[in-house]
Amino acid sequence: xxxxxxxxxxxxxxxxxxxxxxRGEPASSCSTGPVQCCQSVxxxxxxxxxxxxxxxxxxxxxxxxxxxxxxxxxxxxxxSSSCSAQAVCCEDNSHGGLISIGxxxxxx
Numbered sequence: 001x002x003x004x005x006x007x008x009x010x011x012x013x014x015x016x017x018x019x020x021x022x023r024g025e026p027a028s029s030c031s032t033g034p035v036q037c038c039q040s041v042x043x044x045x046x047x048x049x050x051x052x053x054x055x056x057x058x059x060x061x062x063x064x065x066x067x068x069x070x071x072x073x074x075x076x077x078x079x080s081s082s083c084s085a086q087a088v089c090c091e092d093n094s095h096g097g098l099i100s101i102g103x104x105x106x107x108x
Contacts, residue, residue: 036093037073039070044101056098
């Protein structure tokens with residue numbers, strides 16, 4: 001039993017070290033449309049994101065993908081006040097700013 005606990009602990013520690021942390025890509029690397037300024041970015045499985053997805057009738061295959069909630073496009077890159085929340089590059093911005101799907105953080 002002690003061996004099993006030690007093995008599981010070592011496996012989890014290895015997984016935690018091997019999993020890359022999300023990092024902010026340069027805003028210029030966003031090729032899917034304008035960089036978005038979202039009030040929050042959460043996994044699609046979170047209760048608030050799942051609620052919005054459900055209301056819009058959007059079904060996602062991957063519930064671990066990050067989604068942006070209450071987003072607006074950032075049209076001028078380089079100004080310090082262009083986004084006071086979270087700047088992200090998202091794969092799908094076609095839902096009227098209510099939700100953006102497949103978001104990755106970017107640095108302005």
